[in-house]
Amino acid sequence: MSIIGDVIAKAKERDPYEFEFHQAAEEVLESLETTTKKHPEFVKAKIYERIVEPDRVIMFRVPWVDDKGQVQVNRGFRVQFNNAIGPYKGGLRFHPSVNLGILKFLGFEQIFKNSLTTLPMGGAKGGSDFDPKGKSDNEAMRFCHSFMRELFRHIGPDRDVPAGDIGVGGREIGYMYGYYKKIMNEHTGVLTGKGLPYGGSLIRPEATGYGCVYFAAEMLATRGFTFAGKNVAISGSGNVAQYAVEKVNQLGGKVISLCDSSSTIIDEEGISPEKCDYIMDLKNVRRGRISEYADRYANAVCYIGNSIWDVIKEQGIKVDVALPCATQNEVDEEHANALVKNGCICVSEGANMPSTPEAIKVYQQNGLLYGPGKAANAGGVATSGLEMSQNSMRLSWDREEVDQRLLTIMKNIHSSCLDAAEAYGMKGDYVAGANIAGFLKVANAMLAYGVV
Numbered sequence: 001m002s003i004i005g006d007v008i009a010k011a012k013e014r015d016p017y018e019f020e021f022h023q024a025a026e027e028v029l030e031s032l033e034t035t036t037k038k039h040p041e042f043v044k045a046k047i048y049e050r051i052v053e054p055d056r057v058i059m060f061r062v063p064w065v066d067d068k069g070q071v072q073v074n075r076g077f078r079v080q081f082n083n084a085i086g087p088y089k090g091g092l093r094f095h096p097s098v099n100l101g102i103l104k105f106l107g108f109e110q111i112f113k114n115s116l117t118t119l120p121m122g123g124a125k126g127g128s129d130f131d132p133k134g135k136s137d138n139e140a141m142r143f144c145h146s147f148m149r150e151l152f153r154h155i156g157p158d159r160d161v162p163a164g165d166i167g168v169g170g171r172e173i174g175y176m177y178g179y180y181k182k183i184m185n186e187h188t189g190v191l192t193g194k195g196l197p198y199g200g201s202l203i204r205p206e207a208t209g210y211g212c213v214y215f216a217a218e219m220l221a222t223r224g225f226t227f228a229g230k231n232v233a234i235s236g237s238g239n240v241a242q243y244a245v246e247k248v249n250q251l252g253g254k255v256i257s258l259c260d261s262s263s264t265i266i267d268e269e270g271i272s273p274e275k276c277d278y279i280m281d282l283k284n285v286r287r288g289r290i291s292e293y294a295d296r297y298a299n300a301v302c303y304i305g306n307s308i309w310d311v312i313k314e315q316g317i318k319v320d321v322a323l324p325c326a327t328q329n330e331v332d333e334e335h336a337n338a339l340v341k342n343g344c345i346c347v348s349e350g351a352n353m354p355s356t357p358e359a360i361k362v363y364q365q366n367g368l369l370y371g372p373g374k375a376a377n378a379g380g381v382a383t384s385g386l387e388m389s390q391n392s393m394r395l396s397w398d399r400e401e402v403d404q405r406l407l408t409i410m411k412n413i414h415s416s417c418l419d420a421a422e423a424y425g426m427k428g429d430y431v432a433g434a435n436i437a438g439f440l441k442v443a444n445a446m447l448a449y450g451v452v
Helices: 003-014 019-030 033-038 040-044 047-051 100-116 137-154 170-184 207-221 239-250 273-285 291-296 308-315 333-341 357-365 379-393 399-423 430-449
Strands: 056-065 071-082 088-094 122-128 160-164 231-234 254-259 263-266 301-304 321-323 346-348 369-371
Touching (some): 019 100, 040 047, 040 430, 122 160, 160 379, 207 346, 231 239, 231 308, 263 308, 273 291, 291 301, 369 430, 399 430
Parallel strands (some): 346 369
Antiparallel strands (some): 254 263, 263 301
């Protein structure tokens, strides 16, 4: 068995039920096979074995009282995976599906994503199996305060800087930061995604969606294409999807789809800026369901209980560019084949690992431009890093400056992926390029520290 094969086998043997983590580790490590030959020093120092083990895993109970006066108990987690190049950095996810395997996969991916940004940030992830959907503001506040009563002792501006993720938006960040500030008696940049009045950065809410589109635009440009006139399928309807719609519209594309956990809407006339504003109000203010879009706009069709990718497959809808912005493993092999059949030329991932390994093979075998999440959705954490910089300097950059820095970072990530892929004999392979470019920086830092 190869060195990489042995590392993967041991990871599966140690934690046999962490399937999402196995998938992420296998996807990254397999593309690092060529580095074992060029860098025997990494093999000798067992960098590959060490990088799949988190620095530490923190798990704790989160008791809170609901509006009926009943005590509820959830689990809280923080996986501090690797801080070789900077303080731990990664989001908090509040969703019933959260477990240790999912958070290890997300934290592991975060190592390489953060490295690709060129900013000094390590990789981490955390969250809880708490479901914020349908919870009142008071219930969300009581949960967030309880969650922070334990988490506060493990984070800090130079130690670990969490951000938001699925289920953790401005409301939840505000409650957590307010409680942290109270119990620590300090106002520091310990969380990112904060509101503008208390240390947040302009463009941070938009950053992941914008960055995903910027990365797709860079890929399209390698074949002489732009977004102008392209049919774009976007999954999700949260923060990432909303701002991906906004940026695609600005670049001349036409977004034809969005979804949430209960339904999919297809609008072949396009989700215009006015319609996008309606969705932002629906999802962010009224916390409604995407099916309400079809009630308002008669030309839209709502498919209850179907994912976007199922609808595209079954209805044969033409798609030029696909931006999966919902959750992990949402696009499978059949979906990928349908995208190819329906004319898709580019897939740029706004979510973390939204394509299964089988789907990725379909993309690559059919010559699609494919931007993996650790590269394509790095705009969010990149702008979190910019928020950290502004907090440290007690400055606030204007919108144009932050957006320009984000665009520059995404262009640099794109170039890094292509350069690394070519240097290691896999020209044009964005998956290998992203993994290798992200890994080398972290591996060299780990090597410099000795065995720690």
